[in-house]
Amino acid sequence: MNTEMMITFEEAFKIVTENYFRLGKEKVAVADAAGRALAEPVRSDMDMPPWNKSAVDGYACRHEELGHELTVIETIAAGSMPVKEVTPGTCSRIMTGAAVPAGAGYVFMLEDSEELPGGQVRFTGRPGNDNIARAGEDIMNGQTVLRPGHYIRPQDIAVMASVGVTEVTVSVRPTVGIISTGNELVEPDRVPAGAQIRNSNGLQLMTQVARAGAIGKYYGIARDEEKAICSLMKKALEENDVVLISGGVSFGDFDLVPAVMRSLGLTIHFDQVAMQPGKPLTFCTGEKKALFGLPGNPVSTLVQFEVMVRAFINKMVGVTEAATVLQLPLATDYSRKRAERLSWIPCIITPAGEVMPVEYHGSAHISALTGAWGVITIPRGQSWIQKGEMVSVRQI
Secondary structure (H helix, E strand, O other), X not given: OOHHHOEOHHHHHHHHHHOOOOOOEEEEEHHHOOOOEEOOOEEOOOOEOOOOEEOOOEEEEXXXXXXXXXXXXXXXXXXXXXXXOOOOOEEEEEOOOOEOOOOOOEEEEHHHEEEEOOOEXXXXXXXXXXXXXXXXXXXXXXXXXXXXXXXXXXXXXXXXXXXXXXXXXXXXXXXXXEEEEOOOEEOOOOOOOOOOEEOOHHHHHHHHHHHOOOXXXXXXXXXXXXXXXXXXXXXXXXXXXXXXXEOOOOOOOOOOHHHHHHHOOOEEEEOOEOEEOOOOOEEEEEOOEEEEEEOOOHHHHHHHHHHXXXXXXXXXXXXXXXXXXXXXXXXXXXXXXXOOOEEEEEEEEOOOOOEEEOOOOOOOOHHHHHHOOEEEEEOOOOOEEOOOOEEEEEEO
């Protein structure tokens, strides 16, 4: 296929994200919900805080009596409700998180207090914030605290626990079959001989699938034979919602994957994209099935999963949040010889908040990414970027 027949990244991304299918919902315990995609809203069953509470250890008093000599009438610990009302000339000693007693409109910190004889105390600081968290100022009773469309994080678990939610509705996790191809590949526990290399894509993709909130199943290495590829691909399609196959998708003598895809009745939407790394990316679909043919080089596989496959999985589970892309200044001049494809360059973010490309030898150089924070997006047609110019950076 000629370069002129390649589709752009933007066209490919649109095709991928328009051809998703959903798998339904299920309830899970909140303790098991981290990393799952929230499918229904979560609402609070109470105000948070449920009452006015002290934000500091100190003394609760009437605001107009700051600086006066005040008699301490009780001590209120966190977890205990006040018994007495603060009246003129009195105050209550109070701990952080405890309920503020009736009559009090200010809590001054212990550090700003002076203890006096006879059980009295006086404020010695400068008036400022009243140090009171008002009832319902964080969350109101009945308020939606979490909306569908994002992956549940530890802080979301904390919010659900605080509003009494013990079960939550999430999207069913897609199952993803993973196949590697190539006569040259051996598994990581083997010592390569001759022209062999270890298969890194299998474990890499399994990890990426898990991080994307899906369930991965590894099917091993298929030799560069149409029958072997067809057998594994058919089995993986029968048993999974999505299949990822790395290698064998280019146009060499042993690149047999596209032919197998067609023989299985899959619709191939595209098989070349104007991007680097990852030009020989193939995307095809069947009845509630999707298959991505990924390049064999590990950097290509990793990047294309993050920018294409993850976007498809997000659509499947209803996640609406787009990948975070930062706009940051380039730390040094950058140039490239050819600019007909969109390109991603591994980079770090310097302490000065600038973006610096890392040493990178091409799509087989996976070790370059171990020290990288993310990738710089170099648009098609752009061969030169000047130091200080703003660039788009995506974390990987």
